Amino acid sequence: MMGKLLRVELMKIKRKGFWFLTFLGPIGVVALQVVNYSVRWDYLKTLSDDDWLFYLQNVSGFTPLALVLGIAILTSFMASIENETNAWKQLLALPVRKTHVYLAKFTVLAGLLFLASILLCVATLAYGLTLDFGSGVPVFELLEYSFFPFFASLPILALQLWVAMVSENQGLPITAGVLNVILTYSAYSLPDWAIWKWTTLMNAWQEPLYNGLMGLAVGLVIYMVGMMDFVRRDVK
Amino acid sequence: MGFEVIEVEYIVETKNLTKKFGKDTAVEGLNMHIRRGEIYGFLGPNGAGKTTTIRMLLGLMKPTSGSVHIFGKDLNRDKLNILRKVGSLVENPSYYPHLTAYENLEAMRKIVGCEKARIHEVLEIVGLTNATNKKVKGFSLGMRQRLGIAMALLNRPELLILDEPTNGLDPSGIIEVRNLIKSLPHEYGMTVLISSHLLSEIEQVATTVGIVTKGKMIYQDSIEALRRHSQHHISFRVSHGERAWRSLMAAGIKTQFEGDVVTLNDHTDDDTVAAAVRALVREQISVYRIEEDKRSLEEIFLQMTTKERAV
Numbered sequence: 001m002m003g004k005l006l007r008v009e010l011m012k013i014k015r016k017g018f019w020f021l022t023f024l025g026p027i028g029v030v031a032l033q034v035v036n037y038s039v040r041w042d043y044l045k046t047l048s049d050d051d052w053l054f055y056l057q058n059v060s061g062f063t064p065l066a067l068v069l070g071i072a073i074l075t076s077f078m079a080s081i082e083n084e085t086n087a088w089k090q091l092l093a094l095p096v097r098k099t100h101v102y103l104a105k106f107t108v109l110a111g112l113l114f115l116a117s118i119l120l121c122v123a124t125l126a127y128g129l130t131l132d133f134g135s136g137v138p139v140f141e142l143l144e145y146s147f148f149p150f151f152a153s154l155p156i157l158a159l160q161l162w163v164a165m166v167s168e169n170q171g172l173p174i175t176a177g178v179l180n181v182i183l184t185y186s187a188y189s190l191p192d193w194a195i196w197k198w199t200t201l202m203n204a205w206q207e208p209l210y211n212g213l214m215g216l217a218v219g220l221v222i223y224m225v226g227m228m229d230f231v232r233r234d235v236k
Numbered sequence: 237m238g239f240e241v242i243e244v245e246y247i248v249e250t251k252n253l254t255k256k257f258g259k260d261t262a263v264e265g266l267n268m269h270i271r272r273g274e275i276y277g278f279l280g281p282n283g284a285g286k287t288t289t290i291r292m293l294l295g296l297m298k299p300t301s302g303s304v305h306i307f308g309k310d311l312n313r314d315k316l317n318i319l320r321k322v323g324s325l326v327e328n329p330s331y332y333p334h335l336t337a338y339e340n341l342e343a344m345r346k347i348v349g350c351e352k353a354r355i356h357e358v359l360e361i362v363g364l365t366n367a368t369n370k371k372v373k374g375f376s377l378g379m380r381q382r383l384g385i386a387m388a389l390l391n392r393p394e395l396l397i398l399d400e401p402t403n404g405l406d407p408s409g410i411i412e413v414r415n416l417i418k419s420l421p422h423e424y425g426m427t428v429l430i431s432s433h434l435l436s437e438i439e440q441v442a443t444t445v446g447i448v449t450k451g452k453m454i455y456q457d458s459i460e461a462l463r464r465h466s467q468h469h470i471s472f473r474v475s476h477g478e479r480a481w482r483s484l485m486a487a488g489i490k491t492q493f494e495g496d497v498v499t500l501n502d503h504t505d506d507d508t509v510a511a512a513v514r515a516l517v518r519e520q521i522s523v524y525r526i527e528e529d530k531r532s533l534e535e536i537f538l539q540m541t542t543k544e545r546a547v
Contacts, residue, residue: 089294
């Protein structure tokens with residue numbers, strides 16, 4: 001049943017701009033560095049000893065914002081597919097489990113974001129290679145900066161999906177999305193336990209892995225709570 | 237998965253079905269009985285609890301108390317197996333506007349698991365073959381309603397639940413849909429539950445009616461039984477109401493009186509009327525007027541539903 005539902009969800013996101021946004025996010029983040037490095041490459045060279053690492057940090061400066069913004073837009077698109085004509089009653093009167101429907105939506109969103117992370121990795125590497133940093137590619141750091149933010153952002157995805165799936169007023173998920181983006185924007189001044197800081201991969205231990213693991217764990221918990229709430233509620 | 241076919245008395249049976257929203261009671265102690273092959277007309281004014289009831293039948297809402305049995309199985313325990321054999325159109329049709337009619341049905345087909353040819357079949361049934369590859373965004377209200385009906389028919393349901401299915405259709409569309417619904421029980425062995433706030437709508441298709449108002453079922457019987465209610469009344473305006481009533485009673489004619497009007501309810505054939513007049517004349521009661529009062533089903537419906545409201 002899950003396989004069928006996933007295929008149905010993939011079919012329903014056609015012509016909605018999901019794929020476009022998935023590509024736009026990572027390409028946009030790298031494009032900012034294309035501008036940055038084409039304008040002042042000579043200056044940027046003087047700022048650091050390890051040009052590759054410095055470049056990765058520059059790219060990742062925008063990754064959290066793009067990711068959280070993407071989550072806000074994609075989740076609200078996702079919920080709007082059914083909310084638009086109140087198709088929940090149609091979908092959930094079919095022989096499907098509500099838990100499966102919720103999981104299918106979450107999986108498609110997480111899948112799109114993961115795909116965006118892969119694209120980010122590829123685009124970062126591709127542009128980095130053209131810059132001739134004069135040293136080998138720091139593979140581990142590249143993967144770290146490309147994929148840990150995704151895992152670290154899962155709590156925000158779970159939270160945002162929950163709000164979008166259960167609220168009758170679509171102003172609510174938009175408000176939540178704006179708040180998430182603002183909080184991520186101010187991540188530097190947030191304490192380590194705030195989920196919005198995690199996507200920046202900063203913490204007191206200087207260990208990005210912690211952010212990824214915490215994101216995975218807390219994301220799972222919020223996902224479960226959101227799903228149970230969705231199942232418990234009467235269909236709109 | 238095993239879903240044995242057992243002959244059950246009722247396809248749909250609710251027991252004391254109740255739904256409360258906070259302090260408001262939307263549906264109260266509803267007992268609905270639908271037999272196999274029936275077209276059950278579910279009638280009631282707007283806001284009477286029809287849609288809430290239907291939502292509970294489809295497992296979209298959990299009852300506050302009471303139970304729903306469909307195909308003799310408890311909806312709470314066998315929801316998926318039951319829903320596999322139910323088709324539904326609840327309130328306004330739901331669809332994905334950015335997809336074509338075909339894609340909308342395909343999205344559904346993937347879940348219910350019938351063969352692809354069935355999509356063209358149902359589009360043909362509702363007369364949307366020409367719009368197969370058009371986006372639903374551009375559909376008229378009537379076409380959307382037809383698509384909704386096509387969706388409800390897709391899985392070849394044994395029980396079809398249609399909530400206000402003729403909403404937004406033009407007169408010829410209404411007749412088409414009506415004929416379609418009428419043909420479903422004998423052609424495909426379906427049992428149909430159709431709701432409406434218009435009696436005239438139900439009257440022409442239903443074999444059984446359930447009338448609900450303020451969340452309570454106030455009438456449930458065959459359409460013929462309801463029609464009998466609509467038979468004529470003969471009222472006599474006389475000089476002495478109570479005396480007239482008594483003398484008619486003595487003559488073996490059952491009537492009711494209210495002030496100076498005596499009403500003849502059950503037997504309104506010519507002979508009885510003549511006998512009544514004779515009895516009244518014999519008792520020297522002046523008869524001022526004899527009136528025939530023909531009530532339409534619509535009036536009965538209105539009377540039933542407003543009476544309840546006044547309580």
